[in-house]
Amino acid sequence: MTDTNYRKLLLIYLVVTTAAIAASAFPAYSEALETALEKEPVTWLWRNTWAAVGLYSSLVIAWLIGLVGLFRFRRWGRSLSLYSTVAGLIAAPLAGPSLSSGLESGLYEASAYAWGGILALSYFSPVSARFER
Numbered sequence: 001m002t003d004t005n006y007r008k009l010l011l012i013y014l015v016v017t018t019a020a021i022a023a024s025a026f027p028a029y030s031e032a033l034e035t036a037l038e039k040e041p042v043t044w045l046w047r048n049t050w051a052a053v054g055l056y057s058s059l060v061i062a063w064l065i066g067l068v069g070l071f072r073f074r075r076w077g078r079s080l081s082l083y084s085t086v087a088g089l090i091a092a093p094l095a096g097p098s099l100s101s102g103l104e105s106g107l108y109e110a111s112a113y114a115w116g117g118i119l120a121l122s123y124f125s126p127v128s129a130r131f132e133r
Helices: 003-024 031-038 049-071 075-095 102-123
Strands: none
Touching: 003 049, 003 102, 049 075, 075 102
């Protein structure tokens, strides 16, 4: 893995993640499914909007800062990206049920695979030496 290929993978990840977010703006599911989702119980986190906004805003900011650190091969970028990923996985169940189209699901899955690859390469490839400087 070269530095250039690593950065290309980061760019692919960003493109796929952006496409997934864009696909979320154009739901491709029925109103009946949306109505069914609205009938689901609201989690504690979403009943307290301030907590949800604070938690998820913090995670997004940490993700963005970590991503910049990965692009610049900073040791803190690698650590921050790993820790914010773990925090996001812990926080995910607090969001409760969600609804997504097949396209959204596919794009988010591809994004998650790319992110896992990026984190693995950051620690266990020739690129990891760049983070040690």
